[in-house]
Amino acid sequence: MITHMRRKSEHLVLAGMLKKLARRIGAHVTLEPEWNIAGQIRYKNGLNRYFRYNTLDLNPVGASDIAKDKGYANFFMRRMGYPTIPGKTFFSDEWCKAIESKRNIHAAYRYARRLGLALSSSKSFPVIVKPNSGTQGIDVALVRNKKEFYRAMRAIFKHDRVALVQRVVTGKDYRIVVLDKEVISAYERIPLNVVGNGHSTIKQLLAKKSREFIASSRDTRIKLNDPRIAAKLKYQGRSLVNIPSRGEQVFLLDNANLSSGGDSVDVTKQIHPAFKKLAIKLTRDMGLRLCGVDLMVDGTITDKPNKYWVLEINAAPGLDHYVKTGQAQQKIVENLYLKVLKSLAK
Ligand SMILES: Nc1ncnc2c1ncn2[C@@H]1O[C@H](COP(=O)(O)OP(=O)(O)O)[C@@H](O)[C@H]1O
Ligand SMILES: [Mg+2]
Known part of the structure; x- marks a missing residue:
């Protein structure tokens, strides 16, 4: 509660x-x-x-359940030929015991090193770790060394007995919302960041951003003491007391979820028809009617699909990512929910 x-x-x-x-x-x-x-x-x-x-009576329960489990969803998507992100699931100590598996946190670390080192020859081994059944970017972390890896995995195992270790993919992060045979909304998501004014510290800028979210009743949690923020700043040679210059943009997280403070840029009108087709087909192939299809695109979504990955699918996407920004946006969101209400009756 x-x-x-x-x-x-x-x-x-x-x-x-x-x-x-x-x-x-x-x-x-x-x-x-x-x-x-x-x-x-x-x-x-x-x-x-x-x-x-956000859970509406539109999607069948079996398909919804698979969508919530990133490991399962990836398996089926991969089998159908969709480009999923290479990765593997690992289990908490308790769960390892219960299911008699050796895929524990140490096996995960060995896998992460292999996965990371295959990509970069440096000492750092960036991989993404995340809860297998997470949402809103909670406990999704890009980790670069053993210490960060173990900290992030232990955080995951506090709430989920299954963790996913994945390759890091780069590009632009998009959410495409499909309702039956239509793309009803699409937007780019940009990870939590602050823009300097020449005199405030990152901590002050972040606190200000936090207050603005609260004022607009946005469903967003930013924790100033989030270890992921500290790690990301440290990697950039900064800390919370650093003062960015005027207009300088500093990124604080690696996940682009709006729930963790990301920004959205609407692309509903600009999305390439082939990307629309792809999202509609994926939704149908995964047995869903309403689905948030998350893609990482190397390039942009306005061009024909070339290199991209399916990050995940969401069977209960929120449609109100711009509900608070103005009258026109309010109208758009209302129209989306009106469509949903009508579809629900079918
Ligand atoms: N393998 C990855 N490589 C790069 N970024 C990733 C990767 N996995 C997740 N992310 C980033 O983290 C966000 C959240 O990850 P996701 O798997 O969708 O978890 P959640 O269900 O919590 O939203 C993504 O939207 C993306 O911005
Ligand atoms: Mg997501």
Whole structure:
């Protein structure tokens, strides 16, 4: 419940919007009043549909469950020929014991070294580690040495018994949202960063950014003491007390999730038709109707697909990434949810 409470304002925005939009199509939304997260949509023809925050009655439960498990989802996507990121799952000590596996944190480290060294001849071995069933970029870390690797893996194993070690891929990070046979939204995601003004420290700039997120009730958590931020700054020869020059952009995280403070740039109108086709096909191939397809593109999404990777798929994508930035954006988001409400009745 803690996370539900922390994000209550966000839930209220979404729930309130669904309530209002349902009325337009003659449907009625009943919200469970204590937490305002769970709701029932009653359509004119007597059909009932349900939702719990971003989880709507659109996707089958089997496909949704596979989508939530990055290891499983990668297996099926790879088998169908989609370019997934090379990687492997490893288990917490407890889970290793339970399933009698030797794929523990030390085996993970040996794998990471091989994976990293295959790519770079330097002492550093960047690899990505992440919880197998994570969301919102929580505990996703780019690690460059043994110490960072073990710290990040132990953090993962506090909440997930399965961790994924992956190759680092580079490019532009995009989210494409598919509803049935249509791309309803697409945007680039840029990792948490601050832009200097010549006199504030990174810590001050970050605190300011944090306050702005809270003021706009954005569902974002930035922890000033996040070890990933410290590691990323250190790698750049900086620290939180460093003062960037005016206009200088400093990146603080390697994951581009909006939930961890990333920025979004809408590309719905610019996305190349071949990328649209690909996202729609992938959604269908994974048994989903509503899906957030996350791609890392070497190049840009406005060009024909050349080199790209499927980062992951999301069966319960939020559609409100720009809900708070203005009236026009509010309209766009409302139209997206109206489409979803109509699709739910099918
Ligand atoms: N292998 C990778 N190489 C480079 N960046 C990655 C990699 N895996 C994840 N990322 C970055 O971290 C973000 C979150 O990773 P993801 O696997 O989608 O986890 P989550 O489910 O928490 O969003 C991605 O959107 C991307 O920006
Ligand atoms: Mg993601």
